Amino acid sequence: MNLDDLLNRYFSATDLSAVSPAMLEAGIDRLRVDFGLGTDRAQRFALWSLLFLLSAAPDLDVAFPEPADRDAARNFMT
Numbered sequence: 001m002n003l004d005d006l007l008n009r010y011f012s013a014t015d016l017s018a019v020s021p022a023m024l025e026a027g028i029d030r031l032r033v034d035f036g037l038g039t040d041r042a043q044r045f046a047l048w049s050l051l052f053l054l055s056a057a058p059d060l061d062v063a064f065p066e067p068a069d070r071d072a073a074r075n076f077m078t
Contacts, residue, residue: 001042001043001046003050006046006047006050010027010028010030010031010050011023011024011027012027024054028051028054028056031047031050031051031054031056032051032056032058034047035047035048035051035058035063041066041069044063044064044069045064045069045072045073048063048064048073049073049076052073052076052077060073060074
């Protein structure tokens with residue numbers, strides 16, 4: 001997944017400084033829904049990563065049932 005594509009999909013912009021607070025919140029809500037409904041591990045990781053960057057990610061033990069995914073998320077966080 002490409003970051004610009006994700007930003008366009010969820011926020012209709014690649015520059016988040018141009019996004020209104022309401023649009024930001026709506027985009028985060030859509031990200032959370034897609035993350036929760038996702039079944040593809042790589043896609044879920046990409047969505048979680050964006051949520052993490054936006055300070056809106058769920059806790060690792062809730063987000064990832066697979067230990068390898070939790071380890072990858074910890075590595076991303078550092």
